């Protein structure tokens with residue numbers, strides 16, 4: 001079956017095995033190599049692609065909930081959207097959520113995803129107290145920070161390369177409303193936006209959109225969006241319906257000029273320099289989910305996402321350099337999303353480190369790969385790294401420089417024989 | 433409001449799961465019965481957490497006829513409705529060569545159903561309430577070389593349900609026959625099914641719930657199946673036997 005990640009690059013032919021039950025799982029994958037677990041296919045690149053992909057979505061049952069402390073145990077194929085539908089009406093919300101709710105618990109752990117609150121809360125795995133992992137020989141191990149902790153720290157952020165997560169226990173946070181109070185702060189340049197991040201540090205959620213087409217003294221201008229839950233004890237929740245993008249738009253619609261125009265309009269639309277409003281959980285956290293298959297906006301190929309993080313002390317100059325470089329090359333990202341990360345955790349391959357992260361969105365064309373290779377070098381030189389969940393192309397050298405614990409990860413893979421069965425296009429490329 | 437109990441026999445099947453969620457979301461408590469208790473308990477937790485209803489699990493083997501009476505007597509609550517969802521597709525070719533395989537198909541799809549439903553029917557008659565929904569198959573409408581052993585057992589089950597319906601109608605007890613057609617399940621995974629004819633287990637669950645509420649007699653999940661099966665039934669035998677259908 002033809003498969004690809006959310007970025008629709010690359011497309012490969014894979015055999016699909018479907019999770020059926022814990023008991024029959026190993027039997028179904030035994031003797032196959034390579035095989036890689038697959039959640040909901042929301043990673044952009046090639047991390048969930050292999051000759052055989054194991055679809056974990058059928059493992060979607062919630063197994064235990066303790067309303068005293070908000071601890072939920074569920075199977076790895078449960079979607080964040082299902083957790084929302086079940087628990088938001090009862091006053092519980094995820095501690096950490098990425099920009100889409102259509103991802104599985106397994107995918108969230110394997111990518112150790114981050115949300116808009118990383119500066120205060122950290123990454124997803126920090127609220128995972130335990131999970132069960134199916135090992136390369138079919139045995140099942142309980143992993144936590146105290147039990148099999150080498151496996152725990154390798155698996156969180158480990159991109160499916162350490163085994164199959166079967167179920168996990170995560171903690172939910174109690175919230176006092178289904179509504180978010182948000183504020184938008186308009187900034188005139190990169191310096192201002194960095195200052196705004198510091199100024200609003202106490203808001204739990206923050207994320208900025210930057211206009212990648214602005215030049216000169218406006219370079220890096222944008223809108224910082226911050227927010228927190230209201231406290232009105234209203235909890236009714238109804239997920240919004242989805243609009244389908246039925247056809248592939250011709251890629252040429254998304255050109256330099258339309259991107260410029262869109263960015264300028266978007267920047268102008270907020271006239272006041274500060275703006276307060278109330279909004280729903282869905283439109284605050286998951287604006288893109290409203291459009292089903294929005295990835296088709298980019299035509300046949302793409303979107304290609306590129307996300308990197310830089311240590312705090314090189315962030316400002318580094319991001320400036322990246323934006324300048326793109327402009328010099330006449331390459332425009334349609335979307336620039338800037339975030340402030342807090343402290344890095346102990347996982348071997350987790351992406352976040354303390355500093356600023358920028359996500360860029362490109363259409364695939366013949367120039368882009370060379371340009372991204374150049375960006376890789378800039379980022380690598382400044383002590384930064386590239387996000388594996390969005391990667392389909394970085395070189396092993398760039399990876400090794402960015403992820404200082406890669407060696408340790410490789411030796412765990414070796415020690416447990418994980419590399420004899422769990423391999424993806426990404427792990428082959430990065431020699432993991 | 434919260435004291436209605438639905439008993440699902442063969443609760444581990446994908447269709448049963450779809451049906452269970454549908455009823456639970458309409459405030460029905462559930463008694464789930466099947467052979468694999470560990471899987472059933474996971475399903476029970478899931479339903480309890482998502483729908484805030486009460487769920488009990490029981491071990492039940494459709495082919496263990498001798499145990500059916502005690503199984504029913506030992507249920508914690510008397511059900512207000514029963515969905516019979518168990519079935520065994522098996523392999524036609526094996527069944528042609530090995531009577532044990534054929535017998536398994538007859539035992540699960542027909543004998544087991546008759547055995548347990550007669551017990552249920554007696555109880556419902558006595559209490560003067562209840563409904564029975566049986567999942568049969570379009571394969572029961574005409575024997576085809578590809579699956580006639582399974583098909584003939586389902587044909588028997590369909591006829592059984594129609595007789596039961598007539599008998600229980602007089603007691604105000606409703607009997608529903610469901611013929612789902614193609615369904616996307618673990619049983620059919622990997623088979624190339626035509627999309628427009630293939631329902632999801634959730635759709636089947638919804639159709640069953642609606643069929644019960646509206647007191648339908650026989651439902652096809654996609655109405656077009658009624659037409660397809662009509663055409664198949666109308667083909668004269670001398671022609672039919674020559675077809676590869």
Ligand SMILES: Cc1cc2nc3c(=O)[nH]c(=O)nc-3n(C[C@H](O)[C@H](O)[C@H](O)COP(=O)(O)OP(=O)(O)OC[C@H]3O[C@@H](n4cnc5c(N)ncnc54)[C@H](O)[C@@H]3O)c2cc1C
Nearest residue numbers: 039040041042043098099104106107110113114159160165
């Ligand atoms: C619109 C959009 C917004 C996004 N926003 C963010 C964001 O804000 N922050 C962020 O961090 N990410 C973000 N992402 C990326 C996304 O959160 C991650 O790629 C996530 O891992 C996808 O999960 P999935 O269930 O779809 O997994 P897949 O894409 O199917 O798989 C991802 C990885 O998880 C592994 N995996 C999946 N299931 C299991 C399992 N059961 N056991 C072991 N390994 C498993 C796979 O092998 C693979 O390596 C966004 C993606 C989209 C499309």
